[in-house]
Amino acid sequence: MQLIEDASAQKLRGAYYTPPAIASFILHWGINGSTDADILEPSCGDGVFLEQMAKENMLFHHATAVEYEAVEAEKARAIGLHDSEVINSDFHRFCLDTEQSFDLVVGNPPFIRYQYYDEGQQELAGEIFKKAGLKRSKLTNAWVTFVVGCSLLLKETGKMGFVIPSELLQVTYAQQLRKYLATSFNKINIISFENLVFEEIQQEIVLLLCERTGTGEHLIEHIEVKDAEALQQLDPHRLKLPTKQIDFHADKWTYYFLDKEELDFLNKVRVDGMPKIGTYADVEVGITTGSNGYFTVPQGVVDMYQLHEYARPMVGRSVQVNSLCFTKADWLQNLANGAKANLLVFTPGAKENGNEGTKAYIENGEQQGINKGYKTSIRDDWYVIPSIKLSDALFLRRNNLYPKFVLNDAQAYTTDTMHRVFIKEGLNRKAFVVSYYNSLSFAFAEILGRNFGGGVLELMPSEVEGVYLPYREENAKLFEKVDQMVREKKTADEILDYTDKELLQKGMGFSEKETKMARSIWYKLMGRRLNRETLEKAAPEEKGEIKKAVARVKQLNFFDVLQQYPENIVENAPIVQPTKKQEPDVEMDKNVLISLVKSDNVERYLDQSAKIYYTGKRFPSTVALNKLYYFMPYIKRKGIRDLYLIKIARVGTRKEGQPDNDPNDFRLVFEIEFVKKLFKDYKPVELEIWHTFTDTNLKEVLDKCLKKRKFE
Ligand SMILES: C[S@@+](CC[C@H](N)C(=O)[O-])C[C@H]1O[C@@H](n2cnc3c(N)ncnc32)[C@H](O)[C@@H]1O
Structure with missing residues (x-):
């Protein structure tokens, strides 16, 4: 064109x-x-x-x-x-x-x-x-x-x-x-x-x-x-x-x-009348200062200009909250780290009546033209911030992985980077906040919010109010544990494994299938939003999770793979079988794909006679196909034990060679050969992608399993 x-x-x-x-x-x-x-x-x-x-x-x-x-x-x-x-x-x-x-x-x-x-x-x-x-x-x-x-x-x-x-x-x-x-x-x-x-x-x-x-x-x-x-x-x-x-x-x-079944499930939650954040709280944007850079300052500035009379505790950025409860101790820690943890709440006339330092700081602002800003210039005293209100809880406006909702124990003020949540009288606050930490509420946050750009999820106050949450007063007893998990930087998966069971299954009577569906909906929505830019901007502790989240949703298109590899994807030379007493050598730096085997095939993996493995209809696009080398079958409720070589990996069809073969039912096919028992007994590992696959290498398998550490 x-x-x-x-x-x-x-x-x-x-x-x-x-x-x-x-x-x-x-x-x-x-x-x-x-x-x-x-x-x-x-x-x-x-x-x-x-x-x-x-x-x-x-x-x-x-x-x-x-x-x-x-x-x-x-x-x-x-x-x-x-x-x-x-x-x-x-x-x-x-x-x-x-x-x-x-x-x-x-x-x-x-x-x-x-x-x-x-x-x-x-x-x-x-x-x-x-x-x-x-x-x-x-x-x-x-x-x-x-x-x-x-x-x-x-x-x-x-x-x-x-x-x-x-x-x-x-x-x-x-x-x-x-x-x-x-x-x-x-x-x-x-x-x-x-x-x-x-x-x-x-x-x-x-x-x-x-x-x-x-x-x-x-x-x-x-x-x-x-x-x-x-x-x-x-x-x-x-x-x-x-x-x-x-x-x-x-x-x-x-x-x-999303699948129809998933949409019907979300609809059922609505129809069944699960409460929303807005049922129990009013959400408002944080304080609009007109110039966050000027009105929020570290302790050094407060001391230098003697602004103690006007300095109030504040929390402004996502890096400053890493828990379910923002405490006085957290605030002091931020202060000690040199964070901008003070909000300057000047009173009318402070420019004339304040101490020398105050006068100097306000004049300084005028020299910088802060008083001429769009928001500051319409005030009677440009340096007096209106609508100074303390909120019971805080909801972060922009987030990478999932939006954080935090109890404001420290009585800290916040700027427009967080929303202020005013919880209704008589409600159990801890129960309210912890009730939000579950896959279903995270999924609704995705549905209600928007992609702010670069894969960042933004929610405005009315959207926060629309998030459904399985509130029950009894949930309060989970608060300390979840708070601790967040503080210890446990992954979202680990936290949700615990909370979904408690809040959705035990609390709301969801079946295991429904609970899993809630998680998979969240993965799908989040994975679709996240992209390379999000990954670059993310805090280091979030990077691994974001990578995983993307891997979870992006599927391989078998048809494209077939175009790219009309013959085999990989052909690996067979292992040299040693004499009877020796074990075959293994190559530590080679890739290993751990895959769940279907229950009707288990026998052949238990007796090590398996020769061929078919993937399901879906396969993650993040596995490096040209590096496929070892294969380890994961047996349900047992884990991994045996190491196989992938002699050939190719695109095939599930029932190839059989009369009822569907020529469009593409799968990845691995022609495999048993190498050796890597461990005497089966060892549990986490199946990182879709609870079905883990893409790793031999060294890591040995490191993690022998040290009996959980896969991270
Ligand atoms: C995105 S292009 C698409 C052109 C064509 N439909 C295509 O698909 O390749 C949009 C076209 O709308 C024309 N256009 C802009 N304003 C218009 C208007 N008010 N009335 C009619 N055409 C207009 C532009 O000149 C341009 O050719």
């Missing part, structure tokens, strides 16, 4: 053209075997969609394309698609003036932020919204108007397929649009991509495929594929039959990639 020279002009009209594979996919989905569709492309650019229709000889009744730029419209016209017209006009105008209606709308509408949205167009956009019964906010991006406008031009049973920025799923300015689409369409399919489709603009996009069928149902599906090419392998049946009910209470569409 041709991209015009002037990048900024291009950007201003939101013009990045669709890859042909995507245009083709949307058209096939939309036309779906019909021959008489009236089709609209509202912002056709140089005509990618038209060109694809021409190339693939698609059948239709008539195609109308609109394009604002005369030069581009001329290019689109030059394609010469039969039964089509290209109108050089502003879509807003076209939308309001036309009397035509369409069976299918396809396209990639312009992404134009409100600052660059022409004023005249904004007015027309307002009219389009009004026609749809919606209110338009000034912040709305152009693509939203195109989607709303096109839906107005659809026939009663029409379809609409767009390339849309992925922010559709979560931004506030598209919230009304999500509701509108959910109510005015009956089937919605969202397709997202693991890899960036528009590399040059770093814009993440999704395909939004909406269908009006005239029925009363409102179903949705979210499928993720690797890239544009992978669309060809997508099962069209899944697109025809989305199965998930749209949840009209939810503001975001970020979790419809």
Whole structure:
């Protein structure tokens, strides 16, 4: 596709053209075997969609394309698609003036932020919204108007397929649009991509495929594929039959990639009326100082300027809280570490009446221009911070792994990096805070919050209030133990293993299956959010967990592996079998894959006669395939003992060679050979990935198992 020279002009009209594979996919989905569709492309650019229709000889009744730029419209016209017209006009105008209606709308509408949205167009956009019964906010991006406008031009049973920025799923300015689409369409399919489709603009996009069928149902599906090419392998049946009910209470569409069973489970929690944080507490943003750098200071500054009269304990950053309970001792420790653990709460007139140091500090602020700030300049005394209130608990606003919720025992103030939680009178505070530390509440925090950028999860106060938690007064007795675990930097998995059992299973009567499901939902949501940037920014103690979290959700695409390795993935030379008395040599630095074996295969592993291992349908994408060497079967309730060599690893099918083989049921296949017993008895280890695999090396296996240490 041709991209015009002037990048900024291009950007201003939101013009990045669709890859042909995507245009083709949307058209096939939309036309779906019909021959008489009236089709609209509202912002056709140089005509990618038209060109694809021409190339693939698609059948239709008539195609109308609109394009604002005369030069581009001329290019689109030059394609010469039969039964089509290209109108050089502003879509807003076209939308309001036309009397035509369409069976299918396809396209990639312009992404134009409100600052660059022409004023005249904004007015027309307002009219389009009004026609749809919606209110338009000034912040709305152009693509939203195109989607709303096109839906107005659809026939009663029409379809609409767009390339849309992925922010559709979560931004506030598209919230009304999500509701509108959910109510005015009956089937919605969202397709997202693991890899960036528009590399040059770093814009993440999704395909939004909406269908009006005239029925009363409102179903949705979210499928993720690797890239544009992978669309060809997508099962069209899944697109025809989305199965998930749209949840009209939810503001975001970020979790419809979960399984139906998982969504039903979350819904059941809601319907069954589990309480929320908001049931027991009011959540407010922390204190807005106007300049955290100026008003929060370490002890050294308090001493130097003699600010003791105004200094109050405060806690401001996630690194300053590492427990369930922020105590006076924690605060003193922060102070001793030189943290900015004091908030300067000046009183009116402090500039005139304060001591010399106070005067100097305030004047210093004026020299730096702190008094001219947006927030400080509107105050009577610029240095007097309003809304100074102490809260019972604190909820961190931005988090990498999971949002922390902490009891404020130290009576510390906090700035806008944490939310203030005011717990209702008479509630057991310890029980309340500890009740939040479970997989289900963490999952709801993911659902309600948003990806702030770089994979960081941000929750605003109303979103915190919406987090469900299995509160029971009896939970208070868990508080000390969980607090201790967090202080000892136990991993989230270790903490949740304990709390899920206590809070969800014993406390709420969840079955083991439901408890596991809650954990797996949390993993999926968190793993999808986390990315490389999060990993770089994370505190050292969080890094390992984040890596694991990503590994848990990213699956290997067997089909891609087959393309890459049409023969074998690895072929390892057989072990030289020594004479009877000697043991075969093992190579300590070689990789070992520990894998759970299915119960119906256990016998062959117990007597060491196993020759072949098939993985399940899913395999983590984090295992280095070209380094596969040793294999250790993990026997349920026993652990590991025997070492095998992976002679060959390849992609195969589960029932290869059998009459009922499904040629599409791909698995990884290991042809294995028993090497030796590594230990006399079975040793327990942690299966780190999906409770099924651990990818490690021989040295580590020996180190950890012989020292009888738990795997970390
Ligand atoms: C993201 S490009 C997509 C072009 C084409 N649909 C494709 O998929 O390759 C958006 C197009 O919208 C056009 N455009 C911008 N504002 C428009 C408007 N108000 N009316 C019609 N087209 C507009 C731009 O000139 C640009 O060609």
